[in-house]
Amino acid sequence: xxxxxxTPKFRVLKTGQSMTLLCAQDMNHEYMYWYRQDPGxxxxxxxYSVGEGTTAKGEVPDGYxxxxxxxxxxxxxxxxxxPSQTSVYFCASSYLGQSQETQYFGPGTRLLVL
Amino acid sequence: GQQLNQxxxxxxxxxxxxxxxxxxxxxxFNTWLxxxxxxxxxxxxxxxxxxxxxxxxxxxxxxxxxxxxxxxxLNISASIPSDVGIYFCAGLIYNQGGKxxxxxxxxxxVKP
Numbered sequence: 574x575x576x577x578x579x580t581p582k583f584r585v586l587k588t589g590q591s592m593t594l595l596c597a598q599d600m601n602h603e604y605m606y607w608y609r610q611d612p613g614x615x616x617x618x619x620x621y622s623v624g625e626g627t628t629a630k631g632e633v634p635d636g637y638x639x640x641x642x643x644x645x646x647x648x649x650x651x652x653x654x655x656p657s658q659t660s661v662y663f664c665a666s667s668y669l670g671q672s673q674e675t676q677y678f679g680p681g682t683r684l685l686v687l
Numbered sequence: 688g689q690q691l692n693q694x695x696x697x698x699x700x701x702x703x704x705x706x707x708x709x710x711x712x713x714x715x716f717n718t719w720l721x722x723x724x725x726x727x728x729x730x731x732x733x734x735x736x737x738x739x740x741x742x743x744x745x746x747x748x749x750x751x752x753x754x755x756x757x758x759x760x761l762n763i764s765a766s767i768p769s770d771v772g773i774y775f776c777a778g779l780i781y782n783q784g785g786k787x788x789x790x791x792x793x794x795x796x797v798k799p
Contacts, residue, residue, distance in 0.1 A: 614791055615691070631786065676777075680729045
């Protein structure tokens with residue numbers, strides 16, 4: 574069991590470039606999440622998905638898009654990167670987001686936008 | 688929106704000392720989770736609390752779910768150097784897509 578994996582681990586972009594971050598989980602979890610973490614702050618939810626083919630906005634969705642074409646994968650896209658999107662991005666997954674539930678996190682993707 | 692206030696923001700202690708940190712909110716949560724994050728890593732779950740008043744231990748760690756469901760604390764006894772890291776509390780409300788609300792984190796430093 575690899576758990577939650579993220580690719581790439583680190584990326585440098587120029588302002589205006591686009592990229593896609595990939596999250597994969599092998600635990601057959603229904604729910605998946607994308608967070609960003611900035612210095613001195615906790616994790617903030619960008620987008621999430623409660624199942625294959627469905628996505629929803631989180632706390633800070635602007636400038637990001639997501640897709641959940643397969644249950645095990647959750648993609649985070651930046652169409653036109655901005656320096657404000659320099660951050661560490663974490664993916665997480667959980668079973669159903671209900672009672673007795675917890676979220677498991679990936680190792681993170683460090684993104685620098687110049 | 689919901690917010691969690693976590694304190695203290697940072698702690699610098701001697702090895703062997705006990706540590707206590709807490710989270711409070713104006714909102715009621717159904718679940719409280721405590722995570723630890725090591726440098727360059729993702730958060731790792733330490734303790735999960737599912738019932739008001741619940742007191743749960745995991746080795747030297749003890750956490751409680753407040754009776755009002757608006758707060759939680761985490762204690763670490765007899766700290767060791769590997770306890771260094773950032774500790775986050777997170778609250779979850781059912782029927783909101785399993786979304787977690789995170790505290791700002793407590794950065795713990797342990798001096799040998």
